[in-house]
Structures are given as structure tokens and as C-alpha cells.
Amino acid sequence: MKGGKGKGALRKETRSALKPVEDRKIGKRKATLKDDKRKAKKDKKAKKDPNKPKRPPSAFFVFLEEFRKTFKKENPNVKAVSAVGKAGGEKWKSMSAAEKAPYEAKAAKRKSEYEKLMNAYNNKQPESSDDDGEKEESERSKSEVHDEDAEGSGQVLLFFSPIK
DNA sequence: CATGTGATTGTTAAG
DNA sequence: CTTAACAATCACATG
Numbered sequence: 406m407k408g409g410k411g412k413g414a415l416r417k418e419t420r421s422a423l424k425p426v427e428d429r430k431i432g433k434r435k436a437t438l439k440d441d442k443r444k445a446k447k448d449k450k451a452k453k454d455p456n457k458p459k460r461p462p463s464a465f466f467v468f469l470e471e472f473r474k475t476f477k478k479e480n481p482n483v484k485a486v487s488a489v490g491k492a493g494g495e496k497w498k499s500m501s502a503a504e505k506a507p508y509e510a511k512a513a514k515r516k517s518e519y520e521k522l523m524n525a526y527n528n529k530q531p532e533s534s535d536d537d538g539e540k541e542e543s544e545r546s547k548s549e550v551h552d553e554d555a556e557g558s559g560q561v562l563l564f565f566s567p568i569k
Numbered sequence: 570c571a572t573g574t575g576a577t578t579g580t581t582a583a584g
Numbered sequence: 585c586t587t588a589a590c591a592a593t594c595a596c597a598t599g
Contacts, residue, residue, distance in 0.1 A: 490577035
């Protein structure tokens with residue numbers, strides 16, 4: 406659609422630059438963030454985001470979801486997550502754009518929802534700084550006050566899990 | 570009991 | 585543009 410295709414060559418170069426990323430052993434990312442990045446639970450208040458919009462699954466994941474089913478069905482003996490990942494990845498690359506289309510379509514849809522969540526999330530988190538006249542007042546509160554009656558009713562009790 | 574780990578690619582957010 | 589991290593899953597291992 407948009408003409409310009411001179412990016413072909415550049416793309417390849419970027420790929421090279423990104424290569425190092427592949428070089429590095431993966432699996433380190435999680436290990437590091439495990440330290441306390443996303444968890445950040447620690448004893449401090451980790452409640453940074455009340456509603457954290459989780460990243461929507463990419464086309465690959467959507468495909469994987471179905472692939473996992475099939476893969477497991479034919480290989481019930483395989484219990485390694487990495488096995489499915491590798492197999493799925495290999496097949497995924499083998500698929501044509503046309504086959505990926507349906508998956509990508511779903512991925513595109515996810516963006517719509519994600520964007521919506523982000524909007525709400527955006528309303529609260531961002532911005533910072535600037536001492537100028539930043540006044541953040543939540544007016545939405547007056548909108549819905551709801552009675553706390555229903556909330557403090559039985560839900561709290563349910564939280565208790567006697568069985569351990 | 571809870572949590573991390575391993576492996577895949579894609580997308581998103583930030584620098 | 586480039587970099588880094590996370591998204592789901594399941595059995596296993598460790599604290």
C-alpha cells in the first residue's frame with residue numbers, strides 16, 4: 406500500500422543489530438525481573454496500578470493456544486512447555502501470511518480492547534511531575550458511590566480459605 | 570504452599 | 585530507531 410519500499414535493505418540491517426539480542430541467552434529476563442520488578446510485592450505497597458491492563462496475546466500466542474491443544478493431543482507425553490513453544494514457533498514461521506491473517510485479525514482486535522483499558526489506566530497513572538498546576542481531582546467518585554453494604558457482606562468471608 | 574523456571578514470537582512502551 | 589520486557593502455558597524444583 407504505501408509505496409516506498411526502500412526499507413527492505415534497512416530492515417535487514419536492523420535485523421543484524423538485533424541479532425545480539427538473540428545471542429544472549431534468553432531466560433535471563435525473567436530471572437532478573439523476578440528480583441523485584443514486576444512483582445515488586447515485597448512488603449512495600451506494590452499496589453501501583455489498580456487495574457493493570459495485561460498485554461494482550463499476540464498473533465503468535467493466539468495460534469499457540471490452539472496449537473498447544475493439538476500438540477498436546479498428539480503428544481500427551483510431552484509435558485514440557487518449551488516443547489510446544491519450539492514446535493509452535495517452527496510451524497508459525499512456516500505458515501503463510503494468509504494463514505496468519507486470522508490470527509493477526511484477532512491480535513488487531515485485542516488492540517481495541519487494550520486501548521480502551523489503557524485509556525482508563527492512562528487517566529490515573531500518567532503524568533507526573535510538573536509542579537505547575539497539576540491538579541488531579543477525581544470527580545468520577547461522585548458519580549457512583551454505591552453503598553458499601555453489599556461489599557462488606559459476604560465477600561469478605563469468602564476470602565477465608567479454611568482448607569489449606 | 571508459593572514462586573520461579575524453561576522456550577517460542579509478537580507487540581507494546583520507553584529511550 | 586533501538587532496546588528491553590512481558591504475554592500464556594505446565595510440570596518440576598526450591599524455599
